[in-house]
Amino acid sequence: MFKWFGKVNYSPYTKVGEFADFLKAGHLMGSRCKQCGAQSFPPRADCDQCMSGDFEWVEISGKGILHTHTKIVAAPTGFEELVPYTIGVVDLEEGGRALAWFGESIAEKEVKIGMAIQLVPQIFEELEEIKVYYSLEKPGTTWAKT
Amino acid sequence: MSRVGIIGIGHGVFGRRSDATVQELAFESFADAVRDAGIERKDLDASVIGSVPEYHKQRSLAGVVQEYLGLVPKPVWLTEVACASGSAAIRTAWMAIKAGVHDMVAVIGCQKMTELSTPEILALMGRVGEVQWESIFGTTFPAYYALFAQRHMHEFGTTREQLFEVAIKNHFYGAMNPAALFRKAITMEKACASEMVSDPLQVYDCCANADGAACIILASEERAKALSDKTVWLDGMGCATASMSVLRRPQLTGLPSAEAAANEAYKMAGVDASAVKVADVHDCFTIAEIMAYEDLGFCKKGEGGKYIQERQAYIGGKTAVNVDGGLKAKGHPIGATGVSMTVEIVKQLRGEAGKRQVPGADVGLTHNVGGIGQYCFVQVLRRD
Amino acid sequence: MDLGIKGKSAIVTGGSRGIGAAIAVGLAREGCNVAVNFRSHDDEAREVVGQIEALGCKGLAVKADVASHNDAQAMVETVVKTFGGLDIMVCNAGINWDGVIWKMTEEQWDRVINVNLKGYFNYNKAAAIVFKDQRGGKIVNISSINGLRGKFGQVNYAASKGGEIAMSKSLARELGKFNVNVNVVAPGMVMTEMARNIPPEFLNKAVDETVLGRIATAEECADVVVYLCSERARHITGEVIRVDGGQYI
Numbered sequence: 001m002f003k004w005f006g007k008v009n010y011s012p013y014t015k016v017g018e019f020a021d022f023l024k025a026g027h028l029m030g031s032r033c034k035q036c037g038a039q040s041f042p043p044r045a046d047c048d049q050c051m052s053g054d055f056e057w058v059e060i061s062g063k064g065i066l067h068t069h070t071k072i073v074a075a076p077t078g079f080e081e082l083v084p085y086t087i088g089v090v091d092l093e094e095g096g097r098a099l100a101w102f103g104e105s106i107a108e109k110e111v112k113i114g115m116a117i118q119l120v121p122q123i124f125e126e127l128e129e130i131k132v133y134y135s136l137e138k139p140g141t142t143w144a145k146t
Numbered sequence: 147m148s149r150v151g152i153i154g155i156g157h158g159v160f161g162r163r164s165d166a167t168v169q170e171l172a173f174e175s176f177a178d179a180v181r182d183a184g185i186e187r188k189d190l191d192a193s194v195i196g197s198v199p200e201y202h203k204q205r206s207l208a209g210v211v212q213e214y215l216g217l218v219p220k221p222v223w224l225t226e227v228a229c230a231s232g233s234a235a236i237r238t239a240w241m242a243i244k245a246g247v248h249d250m251v252a253v254i255g256c257q258k259m260t261e262l263s264t265p266e267i268l269a270l271m272g273r274v275g276e277v278q279w280e281s282i283f284g285t286t287f288p289a290y291y292a293l294f295a296q297r298h299m300h301e302f303g304t305t306r307e308q309l310f311e312v313a314i315k316n317h318f319y320g321a322m323n324p325a326a327l328f329r330k331a332i333t334m335e336k337a338c339a340s341e342m343v344s345d346p347l348q349v350y351d352c353c354a355n356a357d358g359a360a361c362i363i364l365a366s367e368e369r370a371k372a373l374s375d376k377t378v379w380l381d382g383m384g385c386a387t388a389s390m391s392v393l394r395r396p397q398l399t400g401l402p403s404a405e406a407a408a409n410e411a412y413k414m415a416g417v418d419a420s421a422v423k424v425a426d427v428h429d430c431f432t433i434a435e436i437m438a439y440e441d442l443g444f445c446k447k448g449e450g451g452k453y454i455q456e457r458q459a460y461i462g463g464k465t466a467v468n469v470d471g472g473l474k475a476k477g478h479p480i481g482a483t484g485v486s487m488t489v490e491i492v493k494q495l496r497g498e499a500g501k502r503q504v505p506g507a508d509v510g511l512t513h514n515v516g517g518i519g520q521y522c523f524v525q526v527l528r529r530d
Numbered sequence: 531m532d533l534g535i536k537g538k539s540a541i542v543t544g545g546s547r548g549i550g551a552a553i554a555v556g557l558a559r560e561g562c563n564v565a566v567n568f569r570s571h572d573d574e575a576r577e578v579v580g581q582i583e584a585l586g587c588k589g590l591a592v593k594a595d596v597a598s599h600n601d602a603q604a605m606v607e608t609v610v611k612t613f614g615g616l617d618i619m620v621c622n623a624g625i626n627w628d629g630v631i632w633k634m635t636e637e638q639w640d641r642v643i644n645v646n647l648k649g650y651f652n653y654n655k656a657a658a659i660v661f662k663d664q665r666g667g668k669i670v671n672i673s674s675i676n677g678l679r680g681k682f683g684q685v686n687y688a689a690s691k692g693g694e695i696a697m698s699k700s701l702a703r704e705l706g707k708f709n710v711n712v713n714v715v716a717p718g719m720v721m722t723e724m725a726r727n728i729p730p731e732f733l734n735k736a737v738d739e740t741v742l743g744r745i746a747t748a749e750e751c752a753d754v755v756v757y758l759c760s761e762r763a764r765h766i767t768g769e770v771i772r773v774d775g776g777q778y779i
Contacts (some may be wrong), residue, residue, distance in 0.1 A: 008284075008406075009282055011278045024707075067291070067398065071342075073344060073345070074288070076269035082284065085284065087289065097392075123707055125662070136245065
């Protein structure tokens with residue numbers, strides 16, 4: 001259910017809602033247009049190239065290069081207990097970009113534009129509700145930690 | 147093709163206006179503009195309101211503002227494109243006059259922001275990016291510009307101090323502007339000591355939320371020539387967009403929408419960047435002004451830091467920028483900003499800017515950005 | 531029914547005798563590697579390991595006092611290292627030390643709570659750490675119908691058995707999102723070592739309470755535990771299943 005995606009989710013109803021179910025099971029999914037083959041991450045149901053609404057899910061590696069980053073100190077509503085947190089924009093290997101938080105495997109002083117990143121699906125552990133997201137980690141980090 | 151000119155201007159005091167409703171704020175600058183133009187309200191054919199409705203408790207703003215201004219039963223509607231709403235209103239009025247539908251239109255940019263708390267404003271503004279894939283990570287408006295700043299510093303070596311130089315300049319001029327929210331100069335020490343908002347942007351890199359309103363009266367060439375001898379002409383009007391999502395921008399060191407809008411405006415006005423003597427650009431953050439110097443062609447790509455460091459943006463430099471204090475010192479009542487910028491440039495081109503006058507200013511420019519660059523409006527104004 | 535747990539690794543506390551031993555062998559029959567702990571009965575522990583290995587699986591006997599937080603952590607780490615992982619945790623080790631409250635010593639209370647309730651906490655915690663990170667696992671805590679009702683002379687036992695039930699429900703909520711099932715089996719009277727010391731009139735009383743007219747064997751309890759550890763029970767969590775022949779309906 002797409003409402004699981006993110007600490008605060010503003011768009012629970014979307015044609016690509018299954019994304020969150022895949023994420024909870026540990027898979028990062030992009031979309032591929034069945035008509036023209038154009039791929040997209042983040043996934044989109046309606047093809048940007050040929051306008052077809054017929055798409056399929058395709059798993060992506062989550063590998064990428066850090067394009068830019070910032071550490072947010074002043075928080076918006078709903079994120080007050082999480083602050084400060086660092087977000088990064090990553091250019092993905094298969095094309096497209098992702099914006100996400102840095103995870104535990106990367107220390108603040110290691111954050112550098114151009115570094116290799118692995119996007120990893122995550123579950124918010126200490127919440128009773130099911131909430132999922134993805135984080136920016138060192139290459140080689142996996143969803144199942146053992 | 148016939149020109150469209152600005153024959154009247156009005157500008158209220160920007161700040162925390164808990165003494166007035168948004169329509170009362172609008173009235174202040176509207177009345178000034180009507181008097182400045184030497185017209186009567188009945189001479190107007192229509193009005194367009196630029197404002198961002200989500201910040202107000204009042205629903206459907208345009209109607210209540212226009213009613214208070216005494217313009218019922220003339221046509222009115224709202225234009226909204228985030229922080230560029232004021233310029234969108236101007237463009238709408240310009241299009242109506244150019245098309246011959248109306249002869250004289252009032253444009254009012256008005257905004258109250260302080261009806262909401264700071265975290266509410268932060269959350270609302272953070273949603274001006276892509277809500278589905280970005281806002282869930284707690285993005286904020288400063289965070290987006292911080293992402294641009296980090297990349298700009300990485301690619302071009304722009305420094306922390308160069309960013310603050312922009313703020314220092316704008317506060318220097320803001321101190322001379324009675325309509326500005328902040329009227330004191332600041333020092334590099336004070337700026338460096340300010341709190342971090344989103345690395346590398348600190349409090350002194352960020353413009354402040356404010357309440358306020360500004361108004362201009364536009365007229366067709368024929369009416370303008372008949373009514374005024376100090377008409378300032380809207381000779382170049384550029385408008386372009388960029389993707390809402392930073393994930394789909396071609397680069398994160400400048401605004402593609404600004405570059406495109408500027409090129410369109412220059413072409414229409416028959417000038418290039420070097421002709422512009424004075425400009426008001428959208429410095430919601432210091433980095434935004436540096437990117438604007440580059441996007442508008444005042445300097446080469448990547449040399450924005452050098453431009454401010456060499457004082458080219460001061461009066462006496464290549465192109466004076468934000469000598470009314472910019473968003474930084476004036477404050478940023480988002481719907482009003484585009485109109486406020488236009489009022490300032492009109493003053494400059496009329497020679498009415500007093501201590502802040504750019505000598506010999508005949509061509510001016512406004513650069514008004516919506517959100518994190520989704521929308522950009524560039525206007526080239528000329529005094530004959 | 532294919533239970534689908536071939537090759538999985540399990541720990542059964544108190545697995546050297548009684549219900550625990552039956553569970554350990556029952557899991558081995560389904561193809562699991564099983565580790566059991568012992569405090570002092572190392573002969574019996576070794577015998578159970580022998581039965582496990584005879585079924586073609588890996589077996590391990592680890593000396594550990596369930597009341598020790600560190601022993602539990604260490605045992606889990608040993609098992610993960612030896613078997614290459616951990617998929618199933620069955621907490622079964624328990625004692626009783628009955629008496630009316632006005633004569634019950636502090637030691638009587640503390641000992642039963644520490645072995646039974648704290649013991650389950652120690653092992654559930656150590657397993658949860660592994661299961662949460664690997665996004666999967668099964669926990670079954672053996673309680674008793676005397677955690678659902680209160681028997682005379684058992685305030686300490688009742689507290690521990692009742693506590694195990696509520697604790698398991700809470701844990702089910704915490705671990706659900708990580709694909710971990712947490713359930714309770716609550717046996718009635720079972721024919722084990724522990725039961726052999728009970729005077730015949732009390733045994734008969736128990737039989738009379740049942741509707742099936744008999745008390746459970748260890749295997750009958752173990753079968754339900756093994757089922758709850760299997761893939762066939764993957765949508766059951768936070769549940770309490772009595773295996774008491776209708777002794778307490």
